[in-house]
Every structure is written in structure tokens, then in C-alpha cells.
Amino acid sequence: MSTTQVKPAQPQEASTPQPASHRSKLMSWEQIRTALPGMFKKLDPRLQWHNPVMFLVWIGACLTSAIAAAEPFIGGPQASGGTQVPVSFTAAVAIWLWLTVLFANLAESIAEGRGKAQAETLRKTRTSTPAFIPEDYDQLQDPGALTVQLREVSSADLKLGDTVVVSAGQLIPGDGDVIWGIASVDESAITGESAPVVREAGGDRSAVTGGTRVLSDRILVKITSRPGETFVDRMIALVEGASRARTPNEIALNILLSSLSIVFVAVVLTLNPIASYPASPASLTVLIALLVCLIPTTIGALLSAIGIAGMDRLVQRNVLAMSGRAVEAAGDVTTLLLDKTGTITYGNRRASAFAELTGVRRETMLQAAVYSSLADPTPEGTSIVDLGHELGVDVKPDAHSKVVPFSAQTRMSGLDLADGTSIRKGASSAIIAWLQEDGGQVAAVQAAELDEIATHISVSGGTPLVVASKQASGRGEILGVIHLKDIVKEGLPQRFEQLRAMGIRTVMVTGDNPLTAAAIAAEAGVDDYLAEATPEQKLHYIRREQEGGALVAMTGDGTNDAPALAQADVGVAMNTGTSAAKEAGNMVDLDSDPTKLIDIVAIGKQLLITRGALTTFSIANDIAKYFAIIPAIFVGALPGLQALNIMGLHSPASAVLSAVIFNAIVIVFLVPLALRGVKYRPMNAAKTLGRNIMIYGLGGIVTPFIGIWLIDQLIRFIPGF
Template sequence: MTTCVNDKIQNIQQEKPKNNANLEAKMELIAAIISGILIIIAWILGKNDFEQPSVIMYIIAFIIGGFAKAKEGIEETIANKELNVEMLMVFAAIGSGLIGYWAEGAILIFIFAISGAMETFTLNKSHQEISALMEMQPEEAWLIQEDGTEVKVATSSLQVGSKLLVKPGERIPVDGAIIHGTTSIDMSAINGESVPVTKEIGDDLFAGTVNMSGAIQMEMTKPSEDSLFQKIITMVQNAQSEKSPSQQFIERFEGTYVKIVVASTILMALVPHYTLGWTWTESLYRAIVLLVVASPCALMASIMPATLAAISNGAKRGVLFKGGVHLEHLATLDVVAFDKTGTLTTGKPVVTDFIVRDGLQKEDVLALLAGIESQSNHPLAVAITKYAEERNIAYSRSLEIEDVPGHGLRAYSKNEEIFVGNPRFIGENHVANFQNNVAEQLASEGKTVIFMKDEQGIMAAAALKDTLRQEAIDAIQALKQLGIETVMLTGDNERTAEVIAKEAGVDRYVAECLPETKVEQIKAMMQNGKQVGMIGDGINDAPALATATSGIAMGEGTDVALETADVVLMKNDLTKIPYTIQLSEKMNRIVKQNVFFSVSVIAILIISNFLQVVDLPLGVIGHEGSTILVILNGLRMLNPIK
């Protein structure tokens, strides 16, 4: 039912205010109720032999109750140059009046109007999450001027670099960083966590979050349209407008089906009169009933409300889908592949061991390593830099650095080339000879070892241990219960990968993966006929996220991962993965139920009409009632999965 459902979706996608959308639903309902009252008055007048006033009241009921639907149908027909469901209803109502069945035609309009009002209401309900999000966006901010005074300006007028004042209790207006002050920030709008986070100078701030305590000054670092909050809204809006394969098929089918209904109606009006001896009135009446009961309103409404409700369900729980197609695909997954660092683990490792070559000063070597790693934002690099700072080791950021993706860093110090990275980058033979192959022992303990090498060999080895997320273990067990295979794809060495894989409980793992290796592994699984989901958070995961059947990004991941993925976990909670798969499975079940039910009702009503056992009012009730039922069944997707 393209115009019955999708026009309202488009209205909301065009940022129609929530109050206006609710007003539209109320006006449609009021018009339907007035139409119903007029029908009762017309019926009473007819019973008392006031035929002409009765017909006039029926005509007024037609106009008031049918205006909204007729307007939608005519506009859509003109725009697409193709008949639609609304026009079928209009034709049926007008035809009923022309052959003298004013009451039946008016009842058709009344129930159709009631159905339309319910459609508007239910679709507005499925969009409440995005409406609530949009209301969280501050429209004004306190801009700090050059003379130090503050002036309230529109958020849309701000530029990157603008300095802003945020008072206690106010929402952060744009993405930026604190330049003065300390406060607690309520991050629940972004990550769903109720516990406020302490933010100090240099810490990032996100639009839509709430400043809980002290007044702070901040500097805008991103345009408003590129803020994390706006990206969330955009992703939800895009998801609501992008149709699933099932919905696309149904909508392609609608145009052909409507033409078949029109042709069948014409045949119904002519053939029984000449072949079965029906009167013209009887033939035309049955043709009009056929026009009503054969219209595919319920079939067209079988998918979209359920999909929108499921997207809203996910958004409420911190899971963003970039379209119905991605939500639908989740139910087909056979394998879920995990990145390790930042996905299965917290991504915040700590240095547990630091070993240097004999003859070197530990502090000097650590200062050099920290100076190199300080220019990288990789979690391991951050941990090493923090390790040096905790020991008050001074280091220089002036070294010339070259990033070698998937391997490590190449630095130049005093005309000497320094390599920092994994054993494959440093050289396996050098690693084995360093301090009696201490790296093997460290790796067996589940630690990641980073080496630094100069022209004479390995200078130092830093062992780091990442903490496994507790929810990762729970998520993997839940996936296994759903019959889904779990795989870990990591760039870590074999020993570390083995330890983490055992702790997490994955079915198998692949170690020492470069970005292209992860892609190859996913392609291999897909070539074996498996549907694969990939979960990651980093730039190196982006190719794999794009390759997989469903790419799932952690919300705290890089912008590239967020842009590439099909699904985003804003709360970084891996237990939402089994939940989303179950959400997808439930949605697909409801869609199948709706399609079967709507097709069955249409078939029964068509047959009953040929057998002359269903009249127009009953046909209208069956047709519109089935439409309302499939919409309400679809809205069950708003309920939590148990």
C-alpha cells in the first residue's frame, strides 16, 4: 500500500515536526468520526422517507471522510502516472453511489478513513525515537566573543574553532573539546549509559550530551552536520527510508496488481451479466465489491510498519541499522567474525613487561619508544605512552614517523632508522634471539609484544595485556545457542590469539591478520555458502566490514568503521548482537505472518464475492480490518525481545 504507508514516511523524513504529524493523525480521525456521524444521520433520514436529505448527508460524509485519501491518491497518480490503492477505493465509493448504494459507499469511505488515521498514528509511533533524538539537538549556544563576553547565537551559525560557554544543566551544542574547566557529562544520549563521565581539559565532548555540574568552555572541532549526534540521526533517518528487499518486491508488484484488479473489475461488471443472467445493478455491485476486496492494502502494509518498528526498537537499545535490508540480512547469518582489539577486548591494554637489550638504559629506551608511539593513536601505542608518563619519563614528539599499516611504525632518529611493530615487521629471527626468546613466554601468557629495533638488533620489547570484555563471553555463548559459528580474526600473534580465543570461547580463530587477510577469510567463508557478519572498530576493519554480509561497528570505533558498517552498536555492548539477530528473526516471522494472512483474506473475500455471500459493507470490513491487523501485528516489533 505505497501511498497508504510510504507517503507518511516521506513526510516524517522531510523533518515534519512531531506535533504536526500527531495533528495530522488527529485530523484524519476527527474527519472519520464526523463522517460516521453523518452516515448515521443519513440512515435515520432514509428510514423516515427523507430520501433527498439522506443522499445529501451521504454525499457530505463522502467528501469529509474521503478527502484526505482521495487527495493522496490523486496526487500519487499524477506524480507516478499510475493507479494506486487509494484510487481503487475512490472508484469503489463513487461507483456505489452511482448505482444507488449510498450507504454502502459511505461506510466504505468511513472505514477507509478510520484505517488511514490508524496508519498515520501507528507510523508516527514507530518514529518516536528519531523525533526524540531530534528534540535533543540544541538550537542555540553561548558564543564567547573576542572581548570575552558571551552572546547567544544559533547553533547553525557556528564555525569550527568557535569558543563556547556551556553552563550547568545545558546540552553540549556541538562536537568539540574542553579548553577550560572540569565537569561531569551525562552521555546517555550517545551511549545509553546512565553514569555521568568526568571530562577535563582536552577531553572530547559530543553534541546532545548534558553538562551536569561545572561551567566549561569548549572549542568546536567539527561542523554541526558532521557531529556524532547528527550522524546517529542521519543513520536512523536513512534506515527508515531505505526499504528491505521484501518491501521493494511488494512495491514493484503493486503497480501490476492494481492493473489486474481494474481489468478484473471491468470483466466482473460485464461477463456475469451476459453469461450468468445477472442484472446490470447486480453485476456492477459485485464489480465494486471486487474492487474493494481485491485491493492489496493489507499486503502493502505487511512489511514497512514491522520494519520501522524494529528499527525503532533497535535505536532505543543503542543499535542503529542503516536500512531495512541490513536488518533483514541479520537473520540469515551463519557465522559472526570478531576483531579482537576494541571489540572482544576493551581496546585499552596496559604494559605488563618492558625488557631492554643488555647495555642500554631502560629509561632512555622507554623515552625513545614513547616518543615514537606518541604520534600514533593505536591503543597499544597509547598504552606505551601512558606507561612512560606514569613513570615521569620525558619524551620528544619531534621524531619523523612513517606509518606502515598492519605492521607498525618506521622512525628516524639521529640519522638512524628505528622500527617499532610486531615480530613479522621486526624479523622473526631477531625476535627469537632476543633475551632467550622471552617473547615466546610472554605470548604464551596471552600478552601482545611490541618490539623496537635499530641497526644492531632489537632494542626493547614491551608486553601488553588487553582485558576481555565480560559481555563478549556472554555474547559468544548466546550466538552459539542460536546455532551461529563464531570466529576471531586478529592481527595478534598465534600465542596471544590462542589465549584470547580460549578465554572468549570462540569456535576458531585466525591470527596475524592484515586488513586484506580479514577480507580473504570472509570471502572464503562466503564462497562456501555462508552468510557472514563482521564486527570491528578500527580503520583496518573497514574493508572486512564492507565485504561481509552484515558489517557491525562498535560505536566507539573510528569514523571510517562507522561509515562502512551496516549496523552500529552505540553502547559497545556485544550482547546486543544476539538481540539484533533475534530482532531480525522475529521481524521476518511477523512479515511472513502478515503476507500469508493478507493474501488469504484477499483470496477468501474474492471467492466469497463470486459466490455472492459477501456484501459491500462486509467486504470493506474484511479488507480494512485485515490492513489494520497487519499494521498492529507489525507494531509488536516495538516490544523488547524476550
Template sequence: MPGKSSAGKQPRQHTDHDGHEGGGHPANHQDNTGMNQGVMDHSRMDHSKMDHSQMNYKGMDHSKMGHGGHDHGAMIADFLRRFWICLVLSVPVVALSMMFQDLVGYHLDFPYREPLVVVLASVIYVYGGWPFLTGMIDELRIRQSGSPRPGMMTLVAVAITAAYAYSVAVSFGWLQGMDFFWELATLIDIMLLGHYLEMKSVAGASRSLELIVQMLPAEAHKVDGDQLTDVKVDTLTEGDLVLIRPGERIPTDGEVVEGNSAVNESMLTGESVPVEKKQRDRVIAGAVNGEGSLKIKVTHKGEDSYLNKVVRMVEEAQNTKSQTQTLADRAAGWLTLLSLSVGLITLVVWLVGGKEVSFAVERMVTVMVTACPHALGVAIPLVVAISTAISAQKGLLIRNRTAFEEARKITVMVFDKTGTLTEGEFGVTRIQLLKPDDEASFLGRVAALEQQSQHPIAQGIVREAKKRNLTMPTITNFQSITGKGVSATVDGQRVVVVSPGYLKEKGIEQPHDAFASGVETVVFVLINDQLAGYVALADKIREDSKEAVQRLQQSGIKVYMATGDNQKVADAVAKELGLDGVYAEVLPDQKVNVVKDLQKQGQFVAMTGDGVNDAPALAQANVGIAVGSGTDVAAETADIILVNSRPTDITNLVEFGKATYRKMIQNLFWATGYNVVAIPLAAGVLYPNFVLSPAIGAVLMSASTVIVALNAQLLKRSLRSSNP
């Protein structure tokens, strides 16, 4: 169990109020007021030109199927078109095949029957097989570790070419035997249909990206003096004024300069209750305006908007290869080489064993078709597309998919306190006067000094003064006392608002009842160097923090807290939440040492913080989780970003990661397990009791792909049933 204070440090009786920037309060305390939940910069993206259909679906490199210049939607349509044309041509090829006639038990023959079948089969081979033939060429051009990398397209191309070449040789009398043009035709039909269904499934799983982009309107009402002009959203620049009428979607991130309205941000942040917006409030592109009109000033255009950052992160997550995906790629490569080798060995063995060439070639072709690792190639991408898309819908932005999958390994979760386990908004709980004075004037003087700071504690005091409609006197000679507090001259008196550490340094005795409550943060007020009183504040623990801690502990994860707050406050919060340990009074740069120490103990550490002061620790952790979506630092240092600040979102993230990894392993099992059984059957190990034909092999191969696809869809159901 970790110590109660940072390494090498004795517990100090100071609080989060101890030295923050600009106002002299602690730099170790997160300035949550600067963390704009609605503004994750990124809106320079031209939505009219965004082509998410061109996403690179790892493991299904469709750009190498002879359609490198087409977008994904056109490729899907092309495969469907080729399938229908080849299917129509396959009907006469199958009906006129002598092998099929013997199999079914009818006879149909006429002059030029065989040349007609050769012509139709040739069209099917060239037109229907073109994506696979060109895909084979592209695969063999790819260099991986200095050698060509044959893959699925190579397998299919070799199989259909062997079948076509052998059948043509038989038809022209160059070889004895019976052609199997009908197997060739049905094989190509099945492969085209299988590719179409797989591509459509992956595209469907990523449909959420297109839906996100569609949330932005194409035009905006630009205000230019007294003129109102409709312009394209992508022409807006920072500083432009835009009018949003009631019921319209907000076209760009901005700041309200005029008007009041309730804005529905549920599709963006998951917050179900419309948020009231007034002057100087931030609004997010894609949110829906309520009943009032708003005039906003553009603060982030195009690709800097929050909405586009969501899109970009989902794309990055879906396109980033994980260790599991790399394993699948390696397995597919080895399986390709194995199937080619087994196919050639099968040919040689049956020929040496005295079987006719047609039988040996048929066995070889069947091995190559059956062993095609198509299901293996789609096993991971489908799961990835589904998990990242649904996670984004639930406010979980996965920036690093490897870290997302590794959530299953987490043994220790380290939380920041303020703004993470607590609401991050301090409220005044007590005001204690130690000298004759009026409480209102006392609080007014303190607030006058604190309004110079954006620190949560300072803002809590200012909010209390405004709530009481107090007058804040004019101050002069304002100074920040680094790491201790602030001072100024008020009505000819020197007023100092400081932390407990300042009193200790000056040898001033603290009131015995100042820290009566373990959860309060206290700032002291000195007037003309005499202790005049103090103000106690508390940061309320989030409603779902305890549930989050309990769920993590039930999963076998130890939960610690690292905070800059004083030991007494930290211990009180830890006791209420039932934490496994506390690191108190640690500065931001010391939190990274907390993570390192835990890692040295062999722990797999996840760090959860606000993404600003916790940046070093987020970067050091095995999994960095940024709570809140408002800072660039969070986007740069964290692996995962939670749109909302609910601690239970973190527990759902861990559970999502585990569920996703389990589904990936299941799909790898189904894909490879199929080949283990199918390859020996295709080679003819059960001959003469059972012979697996190329067409049946293709059907079984497609069946394994369907199983993998359906199994991936089950992940969608399980994730959607979760309640982040």
C-alpha cells in the same frame, strides 16, 4: 575449522605491541584511545527546523495523495477532518437510500429526496474521494520499468468513481436499477478512516525520532570573555565556549575545559551510571549534566553531533527499501493489476450471464474495493518503523536495513579481540627485572618512552606509572622502530622498549618465563643493547563475552576470532570463551582475507570490530557490525553500529533481525491471504447463497489492515522484552 594463523603465515611470536603507529607499536592493534565513544560527528542540523513528520514511509506513499506539499502531520489531520465531515453527510445519504430502507424495513420519502441524496453524495465523492482521485493521477504518472504503476489509490478511485457514475446514471433515469449511494458514502468513510489510522500508526512508530530531537535544548549559554549570553544552539561554531549549569542538558558535543561533574548519558549510550567528566573529557549533546558546572569548548556543531547522527541513521534505516519491501511493492503492483482485471472480467461474465447491469457493476466495484492491497502496503513499513525505532532506543543503530534483516542468515561471526571481546584497556600484571635495578625507576623510564604513544598497551604502562606516582625522566632522541617498538636516550643511556619480534631479529634469547601466562602481552626493555627486563600486560575479557559467544552458538552460528595478537594469547582467549576457531597474528589488511575465505566456503559472514583498523573486513562482510560509536570510519563502513561495546548487544542484534523478518513475513501472509479469500467472494462465486456488498468488502479490507497493524505492534512488545 579455520587455521590457527592467517593464510600462508606461520605463527609468529609477536604481540599486539608489535609496531603501532606513532610509538612504534603494531599498526594492527586498534588505537582505542582515539575512539571517542561520545563523539559521532554530526550537529549542523537546525533542530528548530527539523521536520521528521516528512519521513517517506515506503509502501505508503502519502505524498501522492493530493497532499504533496503538506507535511505528514497535516496530512493526518486532513484525513481525519475529511472523515468527520463525510461521516456527517453520510447519515442522511444512508437514511434516505431506498436500498438501505428496503434492507432495514422502513419507508421515508418526500419531494426532492433523490436530488438531495445526489447532491450530498456528490459532495462526499468529491471532497472525501479527492485524496484517492488525485492519488490515482499521481500513481499513473509514475513510471516503473517504462510503464505506469497503478496502485492502491487507483483501486479506490476506480471503485468509488464506478459506484458514483452508476448511481448518478440510475438517479437521472439513464439506466434501470437501484442506486447505491449509501455504499459509496460508507466506502469513502471507511477508506478515510483506514488511511487515517494507518498514517497515525506509522507516525506513532517513528515518534522516537522527534523525542530524540527534543533532547537538545534550543539555547546555550555562550561564554565570551567575562560575558555570558544566551544564544541559539544552531549559531554555535567549533571553538566556542559554553557554560552548562547543574541539571541542564548539554546543547552540543564538546570538550570540558573547566569544571567537574557527573553526566547522565543513559538516553544516548545506554550507560545507566553517570559518567564523571573532568578537563579534556568529551561530552555528548543531549546528555544531562549533574550537580557540577561545566565549561566546554564546542568540538562538533549541528549535524556533526552524535545525537543527530542517531536521528539520521534511524531515518535512513526506516526509509531504505529492503528486499522484503521490494517484494511487497511487487506483490501490491501485481495485486492491483489482478483486481482491475478480475473486476472487468466479473462485469463481463455477469452481463453475459444475463444479470442486470446494476448487479454486474456492483460485483465489479466490490471486487475492486475488496482487493485493494492496503494492508499489503502497510505490512512492511509498520514493522520497519517499529523495529528501527526500538533498536535505536536500545543502542542498536541500523545503517543498512537490508543487512539488519539478513542477520537471520548469519552462519559465521568473526570477532576482533581487543576492545570487542576484551575491554581494550591493558593493565600491567608483572614487571620482571633481569639486571640490578629499582622497579620504580625501571617502570618510570619505560613509561617516559611510552607516553609518546596513544596505543592501548603503551597507555597501560603509563597508567600504571601514574598510579604509582612515579617520576618520568626527560627523554631525548626519541625514535619509532617501525613494527617493533620505540627507543630514546634517558639519563645518557639508550633505552629500547620492543616486542618479542625485535629480540628474535637481533638474536637475543627470550626469558623462559616471559610467556608463562597465555593471556599476557609482553614488551621487553633493553638498556644499552642489554636485555634489562620486561613488562607483562593483560587485556581483560569482557564480562558478557562468554554469554554472547554461547548465545550465538546456540543459534547455530560458529564464532571465530581474528586478531593481531600472538598465537598464545589468542589461543588462551579462545579457550576461555569456547570459540570455534582462531585467526591469530593477522594484520588489519589481512582480516579482509579471512572474511573472503569464509565466504568462499559458502558461509554468510558477519564481522564485528571497532570500525577503524577493521574497516576493510567490515566492508567485505555480508553484515558489518561496528562496536563503539566514536569513529567516522565505523559509520561509513559498517551496516550496523552498536552504541555500547557489549558483545551481548551483537547477539540481541541478530535476534532482533530474525524477529523483524519473521514479523514482515507474517504481515505479508495476512495481507495477501486476505485477498485470496476476499476476491472470489467479491466476484460472487457463492451467489445466490452469499453476496459480498461493497461496504462489507471495505470493512473486511480495513479489518485486514487492523490485523497487520496489531501484529506489527506485537513486535514492539517482543523487542522491548529483550534484554540487550
């Protein structure tokens, strides 16, 4: 521990990690090679029993291996009627059962490996960095001066609530909120975006992430997380799958698959007395093969990989899901709350027209509008000046003019000229209140005309800004109205129509008045809107929807959004937002793009559809396996069942082995589909179910017939089969 004087930090020499959002190939040889060790580690029965279906296969592989090892000492298997069964039959079945388990492990290891590659790049941002804590911060009158001594500690020693100083070139030592200052920050190690972002005290852009670098200026950061519990730590745990808890739907499906497996165990045990291999080792081997082929091994093998891959698809889009439950809930969402600004509209309203009141010269109105916006750095203010220039207005304030910046209290901005004239622009109510100060009056005729113009602009979806002037004598008048227009993003009406086809209701949330909100909602094509929304109203709206049985998703970035984000079934917090918002949500969008909520819903639905499609395929597979194995088992006792051998399989042994081999290799062929996901098409649940049954149900019936027959054509050339 050391003590040092504050001085500007020099840029540190450090390699910048590759973006966490780096997208790798779906399944490369390098990923397979990396996944191989995990494939064998997962053979541990303490891990296998978590997947009941594959645990049954594991037990079957152990039993057939034991039988294969014992057969040389107790004699080879022989079918009833004197038909010799190949000595290698049991060993071959055992090998393919082990391969079935290994292929299932491989699918999960590949899915986990894709996340581990991303986690490795994130670990490079988690290295211990120096942190500088002011010794007497509580006594400072001017935090910006920072004339006190700083105590240097390791970032690993920081505690919740500590305040640290971060200067240009230094890494931010931990997650926190900026409590003083403004700085540009390089977040490329977290978001993959090379452009720096601005972080400042107050507002909704105060949160900073440990491991990111301050590029300019100096800020005070209050630490909001403990070591090991930072945003990056949680990202690493989640993308690796280390903290992936099974989701409710996944648990329910596991229970269903386990129940089916138990039923098939009971059925298979009752078949033993009438099988064609009574009182021989082959009897148990064939019955194990039948059981493994009939239980839903395909979906059992891929279920975990589907869940991990779903979260990975979100990570690739720079969205961090705090749990698999959130991803699933996104697929079941029925109500979508979307902020107007930045989501439905571009957010930067632009001046589109000036409307002067009767009796006011147009030139006077245009000059006043430009004067009031010369010191307004916002996109709206800039657009007013630009539009004025386009209309030929070119004014410059003299050196004695006084700029009046916008404030939340006055809701106005403007300019006080040297001759005593004051010019203001702002909301209608604020301007009228300003004109009425000190006994001023607003003519009834002007007030009525103003109301008419403002209403017309609001109904058309615009925002009216009133321009007024006041003389040194106190006499004031309304000059006119600036029409600010929100531009709806291209393609959104079509996307909302797709959501409607999926049974999802879209709701626009805005602080605008009801007239403006209604106009923009109609233009964007949303189903409903919530105007003049307060945090309490958002929370009440979400609760009302949930009481009606709806699952609600929403985005937010401010502390005032935190209650609604916590209440929503899917709360997507913006990475630029406050720590409170990120803690309340169950997803964080690292790109801070509110429109991504629509993509999140699509990814959630793709996860559910993929799981349903592969479950349908897995269960449909059983039909072909019945026609392959049942005749092979009972043909000795019931010769008439040979008629069920519609595939014309060569022998009972080749039929059983062909079914076991197909049961194993189909897992390998379906791994890419499990990782990529079934292609999602916006449609309602009934159409989605019908499509899945046609493609994956019918395909699950036909594919095994072809596959088992082809494998049998190869096996018949093996001596003894």
C-alpha cells in the same frame, strides 16, 4: 556578537530532556489519538499512489461512493431473477472501503508517531546554544592556556572546521572531535544513560555530540558537521520517518504486490459479462468489492508500518540506523565480525598467576611484578597489585623512585628505584630488547624457558607479561612471567551456537597473537578468528567474504576501523568512537556495546520474518474470500455454484459485505503484530519458512472462514440483507 575573557562557566539552568531511548507502550490510546490526524491527511491521492495496492482500494472507494450517491436517481440495484439488493448495499461497501484505506493509514501513522515522540525529546537538545571561538587559535602555543579573547556566536552560525571552547556546565554547540583536553560529559539526552562519560583528545573516545553537556574541566572541540546535518538532526529525521527510503526488499515486494493486483484487475474485468448483476450499478460495486478482497490489501496496508517499526525497535535499543537498507541487510547477514576485547571477553584482563624462572626467588619475582605495576592505572596493572597483595607482597617505593609509564613505543612500564635498579614489565620482545641495550645479554637458558612459559600461557588463552630487572651496572635478568587472563562472557558460546543454526558464521577479530586468539576462539565457540589484525587485514577479510557471496557485519570505534566499517554491509560504529568511524558506519550504537551487534542481526531477521509472515497470511486470506464472493457473483448465472457456499452465508449481498468488512478489520487486528514483529526464533531458513507456512499460511486460510461467517451472522439481522 560579543567579545569576552575566558572564565569558567557557571552551570546553566536548563531542563534535561527525557532519554531518547524512552520506551513507550506498544500501542496506547494516546498514540492512537495522536495518529488520527495523520490517518486522514494520508488520504491525499498524492500520498496514496506511493502504495499501489492501497491506491487501488482508494480508487474503488471513490467509485463506490459515486455509485452510492447516484443510485437514488437511477434506481436501486437489483439482481437477476428479481431479487432485490438492499439500497444501502453500495453505501455500506463504500464505507468499508474507505475504512480499509483509513485503517492502513492508521497503521503507518501509529508507527510514525512512536518515532515522533522520541524525536520531540531530541529537539530539546537542538536549541541554539552559545559557542565560543578563540580569535587567534592558530597562533596559540599552548591551547590549554587560552589567554586570547573568545568570540561568542550562536551554534547555528558555526561552520565546518571551526574550533570552539567548551567549559564545565556548558552545552557542546555541535558535533565534533576533542582536539585538546579531557572532560566528563553528560550524554543522557542522547543515550538515556545517566552516568557521565569521559571524552579526551586523541584515541577512539574523542567524538562529542552537539546538545550534550560538559560536566567538568574544559576542552577544545573541532566542529565536524554543518548546522542541520548534525547527529541529532539525522536522528530526528530518521526516527520520524521523514527520510525513510524504501529498501530493496520492500521495493521488490511492492512490485510483486502490484503485479498481483494488475492480474486480479484483469481477471475481475473478464468476469463482468457473466456476473449476476449485469447492466446494473450493483455489478460494478460487487466487482470492486471482489477486486479489493482478492488483492493483497493486508500486507499492502501494513508494509510501511513493518519497516518503520523495525527501525523503531533499533531506536528503542539505542541503535541508530542510517537507513532501512541497513536494517534489512542485518537480517541477511551471513558473516559476523566481532572484536574480542569488550565483545567476546570482558576486556579487562586480570592477573591470574605469577611464574618465576628457574633460579629466581619467588619473593623477588612477586615484588618486582608489584613494583612495576604500582603506577599502572589500567585494570591489568591494578589486578597485578591486588594479586600480589593476596599473596602477601606489600611494597612501597621510596620518594626518590621514578615512575616509568607505559608508552606505545616502548611497550613497557615500570619503576626506577633509588639504588639504580630498574624494573620493567611488558611484551616479551620489548623486554628482551631492553635487556640487550648497550651490549646486554640474555642467557640462552633463560630465553628458552621464557619462550616455553609464554607459549603455554598463550595456548591457554592468556597473555604473558614478562618481568625483568636491570642493575645500575647494566646487568639484567628475566625474573618471570605474569599470566593475564581474558574472561569470556557468560552465555556467548550458546548465542554463537544459535547464530550457527541460523546459518551465520562468527569471526573473532583480535590483535592478539595466533596462539592466544586460537585458545579464546575455541573457548568462546566462534567459527573463525583473525589474529594480529590490522586495518588493512580487516578490509581484505571483508572483501574476500563478500566476493564469496557473504553479507558481512562488523563493529568498530576508531579511525582505523573506518575503511572496514564502510566496506561492511552492516557497519555498527560505537558512539564513543571517532567521527570518522560514525560517518563510515551505517548504524551507530549509542550505548557503545559491541555485543549489541548480535541483537541487531536478530532485529533485522525479525523484520524480514514479519514481512514474510504477513505476506503469507495476506495471500492465504484469498481462499476464504473466493468461497464467499464467487458464489455470490455467479449464483444467478450458474446456480450450481451455490455448492461452493460452504460457509452457508445468508445472501449474496451479506456474503460480499462480510468479506469486505473482514478485509478491513483484519488490518486493525494485525497492527500490533506489525509493530511488535513476529517473535524471532533462531533457526535456519527452511525451518523458518515451514513454521511461517504452518502458522500464518494455515492461519490465513482458517481465520477468514471463521471471521466472515461470524460477520455474516450479524449482518443477516439487518433488514434487507
